[in-house]
Amino acid sequence: MHILHQQRRRLTAAGLLCLICPCIVRAADETTFTKEQIKNFLLTAKVVKSERSSKGITHPWRLTLTDGTVTHDASFQVIDEHESLKQLASGTEVGFVDSYKYNIAAYRLAELLGLDDMLPVYVERKWQGNPGSLSWWLPVKMDEQERQKQKLRAPDSDAWNNQMSKIRVFDQLVYDTDANLTNVLIGEDWKIWRVDFSRAFRISKDLKNPRENLVRCDRQLFEKLKALDAKEVAEKTKHYLDKDDVKAVMARRDKIVEHFQKLISEKGENEVLY
Numbered sequence: 001m002h003i004l005h006q007q008r009r010r011l012t013a014a015g016l017l018c019l020i021c022p023c024i025v026r027a028a029d030e031t032t033f034t035k036e037q038i039k040n041f042l043l044t045a046k047v048v049k050s051e052r053s054s055k056g057i058t059h060p061w062r063l064t065l066t067d068g069t070v071t072h073d074a075s076f077q078v079i080d081e082h083e084s085l086k087q088l089a090s091g092t093e094v095g096f097v098d099s100y101k102y103n104i105a106a107y108r109l110a111e112l113l114g115l116d117d118m119l120p121v122y123v124e125r126k127w128q129g130n131p132g133s134l135s136w137w138l139p140v141k142m143d144e145q146e147r148q149k150q151k152l153r154a155p156d157s158d159a160w161n162n163q164m165s166k167i168r169v170f171d172q173l174v175y176d177t178d179a180n181l182t183n184v185l186i187g188e189d190w191k192i193w194r195v196d197f198s199r200a201f202r203i204s205k206d207l208k209n210p211r212e213n214l215v216r217c218d219r220q221l222f223e224k225l226k227a228l229d230a231k232e233v234a235e236k237t238k239h240y241l242d243k244d245d246v247k248a249v250m251a252r253r254d255k256i257v258e259h260f261q262k263l264i265s266e267k268g269e270n271e272v273l274y
Contacts, residue, residue, distance in 0.1 A: 033070075038121045041067060042074055042134045047127060062137070063127065073137035075120075077103060078130045079198055093177070098198050100124075100133040105240035106174055106197035109249070112236055113224045115170055118163070118194055138193050144184035154190045162274060163192040165216045169225075172207050172214060173252055176200035203244050205251035210259045217260050219273045228253055 033041070042065070049064035053075070060077040077100045086096030107122040120135040127134075142150075154160035171179050171194075178199035185193045207214070234246045241249070263272045 035116065035121055038136050039123050041065065041070065041072070042121065042123045042136065043125055045070075045072075061127075063134070075135045075137060075195075076125075076127055076132050077135075077196075077198060078132035080131075090177075095203070097201075100131075100198060101240040102174075102197045102200045103133040103135065105237045105245075106200060108236045108240070109174065109233065110170065112228065112232065113170070113221060115166060115221065118166060118170070118192065120193060120195060135195070138185055138195075139187055140185040140193070141188050142186050143182045144186065145181035147186060148181065156190070160190060160192075161216075162218065165274075166218055166221060167192060167194050168213045169217055169221060169256060170194065172210065172256055173225075173249060174200040175202045175204055175208070175248070175252060177202060201241060201245045201249070203248045205248050205255075207252060207255050207259070210255070214256065214259050215263075215272075217273055222257075222260060222273060225253055226257055 045065035045067040047063050048066050048071075051062045053060050053062055060075050063074050063076050065072060065074055079098050079100055081096070081098040083096045084094070086093045088096075101124075103122045104124055107116060107119050110116040110119050120138050122133050122135045124131060125134045126132075142152075167184065174197060176183075176197055176199060178196070183194060183196045185195055187193070228250070230246060230250045233249060234241070234243070237246065260272060
């Protein structure tokens with residue numbers, strides 16, 4: 001009887017383990033995915049569920065994907081609007097573009113600068129016959145608009161400020177005309193992600209309020225900005241940015257570098273770079 005009881009306990013434990021294991025494997029796979037594995041998953045996994053989002057101007061789709069082992073959600077954005085003149089709340093814009101392609105361009109530019117850990121992985125994929133940008137769904141608890149509304153503060157203010165400084169530099173580089181607070185997402189550990197660049201990459205070669213927005217810069221990011229090469233940017237963003245877009249990026253890069261070099265000469269390197 002004792003032996004039979006032990007065997008029954010082993011079978012029960014084995015049965016429970018079989019139920020638990022798929023969840024463990026799925027969780028482990030999601031947390032240990034490399035960027036290349038995430039890209040491959042987004043490009044090849046089967047869409048098994050879809051839901052239209054109520055947030056944002058373009059109302060992207062939330063898709064659930066599975067490869068048979070891992071199941072994960074993704075955001076799908078199909079907007080690709082081009083108008084010679086567009087009347088907006090802020091005024092009339094000449095040469096207006098609102099395109100999913102800029103999401104992919106922003107991610108690829110972030111890769112060159114070592115900032116791709118602050119953006120979700122973006123790839124181009126077709127769904128229901130429509131091409132669009134597909135991005136890894138992020139584990140967030142709120143956006144920056146909600147944080148400010150609730151008057152919450154990050155437990156580590158220095159880490160928070162350093163992340164926000166990187167975001168502000170990148171926003172200046174890509175010149176997003178719709179860089180609103182809902183596009184800054186906050187995770188459980190107060191990690192920040194920047195999403196939705198469909199109205200970025202305007203051909204303006206000027207910066208937006210650099211004295212106010214560009215106060216400090218990560219040292220590694222500053223070095224990568226100085227080393228950024230126009231040919232490399234053009235090759236990396238091919239099919240998503242045209243030559244005028246790239247020229248504007250590089251012109252803004254020059255002004256960002258010049259701005260920080262001036263600040264360093266005024267305040268000292270340790271006050272500007274971290």
